[in-house]
Amino acid sequence: MRRVRSGYIACFSLLLLGCSNGPAQRLEDYAERVARVVEQPLAEPASVQLPALPTRQIELPLAQADVGLLEFLRLNECELGYAIGQKNSTLGKVAQPSQRLHMERDFLLLAPKCIEQLGSKRPELTAKLAAANQLKQQQRMRSWWNAWLTAKEWQTFISPAAPALEMTDAEPAHLSLSVQALDYAIAQGQRWQQQDYAYQSSDMEFHQQQLLLGETLGKWLHAQALQTDVLNRVADVLEQRFADKPLCITGQQTNNAKILFNVFQKFYLAQVQPYMSRSDRLGKQLLAQLRDMQALLNQSELQAGVVPAAYKQWLMELEQRQQTFTRASQRHVQAWRKTLTECGFIPTGSNE
Secondary structure: OHHHHHHHHHHHHOHHHHHOOOHHHHHHHHHHHHHHHHOOOOOOOOOOOOOOOOHHHHOOOOOOOOOOHHHHHOOOOOOHHHHHHHHHOHHHHOOOHHHHHHHHHHHHHHHHHHHHHHOOOOHHHHHHHHHHHHHHHHOHHHHHHHHHHOOHHHHHHOOOOOOOOOOOOOOOHHHHHHHHHHHHHHHHHHHHHOOOOOOOHHHHHHHHHHHHHHOHHHHHHHHHHHHHHHHHHHHHHHHHHHHHOOOOOOOOOOHHHHHHHHHHHHHHHHHHHHHHHHHHHHHHHHHHHHHHHHHHHHHOOOOOOOOOHHHHHHHHHHHHHHHHHHHHHHHHHHHHHHHHHHOOOOOOOOOO
16 A cells, blocks of 8 residues: 555656656657667756737727617618627627627628618618628628637637647547638638628537637647757757767667667657657648638738738747757757668668
């Protein structure tokens, strides 16, 4: 009983270091194994600092052209009157971003028919509705942007506080669901560009919920930062050992060289490399989608140049981090190749 209790105490005390067996620990375990075999000091892990993108910095202002209460009361002959009533209600004024887009959709779909119905019977009201409809048409891409990027679901999706991407054999379901959600947002934006406003509210809300549940972009960024750090630190110890005293100085495979090759196969090839590939593939997909969302707002004929500076800077930083990860990966591979070739595990001239 004492031994079991001691084990629990040790596990609790070293939770972050050993018992959690999460991505950070498994990557660190790999780095420590390499450092022990090549007998080089391993630098301490760098602190993980991820970029944030506060809602207030990316929300686009919208000019107000809502039809007031008195006009609404005079629209009982139009279906649009109900939509305007929702917008002017207490709940409408505190609606979440997606609900606000639903109300914009209803107005844009119903306004033309109502304007036609009113015609010359109520010229003043007809003119006011036509002006409101024109303004909402002009702001349609701003409304679409705000509905996605100012939502709580989006902030959770990109949160710097998200844990690192899972290191599992099977691909986590949230990866494909998050990619599908962004595909939906982009396709919806493309339709809004063409003034095609019809969509099912439940479909949009389902996809936003997947962003919230997955936290996928935040998880990817966290995993990328951990990997970049570990890859550089492993390259450091391999390069330093080769510079000080190659592991196989005579060209013959030593016991340490065989142990190191075992670490390469069982830990790098079997665990770290598949994780890196999954993360890299996901990052490329997400970055492409984020660029597409920016382009949709930029390409709108009436909204050119309106993309918030904070979003552009944030996306640029994400792309730079991806480039830094790629360089670290290439350096890491070269360090391994030099060591394994020198020890005869890779034939001279091999490109593998």
